[in-house]
Amino acid sequence: MSSQKPILRALRGETLPTPPIWMMRQAGRYLPEYRATRQKAGDFLSLCYNSELAAEVTLQPIRRYGFDAAILFADILLVPQALGADLWFVTGEGPRLSTITSQAELDKLIPADAIHDHLAPIYDTVGILAKNLPKETTLIGFAGAPWTVATYMIAGQGTPDQAPAHKLKAENRGVFDGLMERITDATIHYLSAQIEAGAEVVKLFDSWAGSLEGPDFDTYSIAPMGRITAALKERHPGVPVIAFPRGAGSRFEGAHAAIGADCIALDDGVSAEWAAAHVQKDGCVQGNLASSHMVTGGDALVSETRRIVEAFGDGPHIFNLGHGITPDADPANVQLMIDTVRG
Numbered sequence: 001m002s003s004q005k006p007i008l009r010a011l012r013g014e015t016l017p018t019p020p021i022w023m024m025r026q027a028g029r030y031l032p033e034y035r036a037t038r039q040k041a042g043d044f045l046s047l048c049y050n051s052e053l054a055a056e057v058t059l060q061p062i063r064r065y066g067f068d069a070a071i072l073f074a075d076i077l078l079v080p081q082a083l084g085a086d087l088w089f090v091t092g093e094g095p096r097l098s099t100i101t102s103q104a105e106l107d108k109l110i111p112a113d114a115i116h117d118h119l120a121p122i123y124d125t126v127g128i129l130a131k132n133l134p135k136e137t138t139l140i141g142f143a144g145a146p147w148t149v150a151t152y153m154i155a156g157q158g159t160p161d162q163a164p165a166h167k168l169k170a171e172n173r174g175v176f177d178g179l180m181e182r183i184t185d186a187t188i189h190y191l192s193a194q195i196e197a198g199a200e201v202v203k204l205f206d207s208w209a210g211s212l213e214g215p216d217f218d219t220y221s222i223a224p225m226g227r228i229t230a231a232l233k234e235r236h237p238g239v240p241v242i243a244f245p246r247g248a249g250s251r252f253e254g255a256h257a258a259i260g261a262d263c264i265a266l267d268d269g270v271s272a273e274w275a276a277a278h279v280q281k282d283g284c285v286q287g288n289l290a291s292s293h294m295v296t297g298g299d300a301l302v303s304e305t306r307r308i309v310e311a312f313g314d315g316p317h318i319f320n321l322g323h324g325i326t327p328d329a330d331p332a333n334v335q336l337m338i339d340t341v342r343g
């Protein structure tokens with residue numbers, strides 16, 4: 001018998017009377033209980049690798065709000081670290097990594113099929129969650145898409161325009177393609193292991209897809225996500241894949257088929273009305289309330305939430321934000337969004 005969990009039903013293409021809901025970065029600094037657990041762990045990376053505490057912060061927003069999905073607490077940059085990059089977080093600034101810009105640095109990386117031991121605590125977190133989640137809650141695993149992960153591995157940090165990665169792509173295609181291939185292979189291993197540990201859905205975050213222009217968008221965002229999806233479907237048929245080519249704009253149209261994904265996650269750069277006509281016609285969509293409403297709240301939050309629910313009401317839809325909730329969000333606004341969707 002196929003599962004009756006609302007998220008899995010929507011991912012199978014069912015139109016539900018009330019869309020199921022979860023939220024990107026739902027476990028995060030806007031929650032006092034998250035901040036307390038992070039302090040107990042020491043720092044962000046220690047929290048990611050502490051399976052008990054990572055499971056605890058994953059469950060916090062489920063207890064508080066009753067979301068329909070829990071997303072594994074981890075980070076997209078754990079894969080570069082498993083491949084041998086140094087990784088640390090600078091408070092108030094963000095991630096820093098040792099960089100890969102030459103063939104010699106690429107050759108020093110750990111082979112993609114040898115990353116399992118480093119990432120074992122993450123699979124343990126998934127296992128704990130699979131045992132402890134409420135029976136109606138879906139467990140989502142995730143990884144960064146190769147282009148987005150490559151932008152961090154090449155620049156050594158977040159960049160506004162991903163210029164260092166574009167430069168390597170233009171000037172040393174061999175090293176760039178070699179890095180993309182390593183990340184793609186590692187991601188297939190990583191997501192397969194999450195599924196084997198109990199993840200019921202996986203999501204690929206291509207947060208910087210929007211900066212790929214012309215044919216590069218297909219070559220470096222769509223194609224690698226398609227390769228990962230195809231490999232996962234072969235090993236784990238029936239496990240849905242959500243793809244998030246953030247910033248794709250009009251190129252969200254056709255993305256279901258081009259990637260082979262069950263669901264396309266939308267940012268708030270496209271209107272729900274446009275996306276219902278051009279993207280949802282091909283399958284389930286997820287999104288796409290601007291995360292700023294979690295800071296500002298009020299009537300605008302309520303009317304925008306209603307508008308999005310209505311626009312996507314005739315097809316399969318998972319309600320979500322257009323990007324992650326920010327640390328300055330008010331937890332009461334999250335409740336208001338949920339009450340509006342479910343009310």
Ligand code: CP3
Pocket residue numbers: 023024025026027028029038044071072073074075076077093094095142144158205207324
């Ligand atoms: O959504 C969830 O609740 C699951 C956990 C999750 C985190 N990061 C936890 C996190 C997920 C799915 C991610 C994905 C991620 N990580 C992305 C892709 C999605 C996106 O937001 O575009 C990216 C680009 C990263 C890399 C990353 N991790 C950055 C740039 C930062 C610093 C930015 C910031 O908000 O401080 C992180 C840190 C991070 N990852 C935090 C959390 C909860 C904040 C860390 C803290 O507690 O200080």
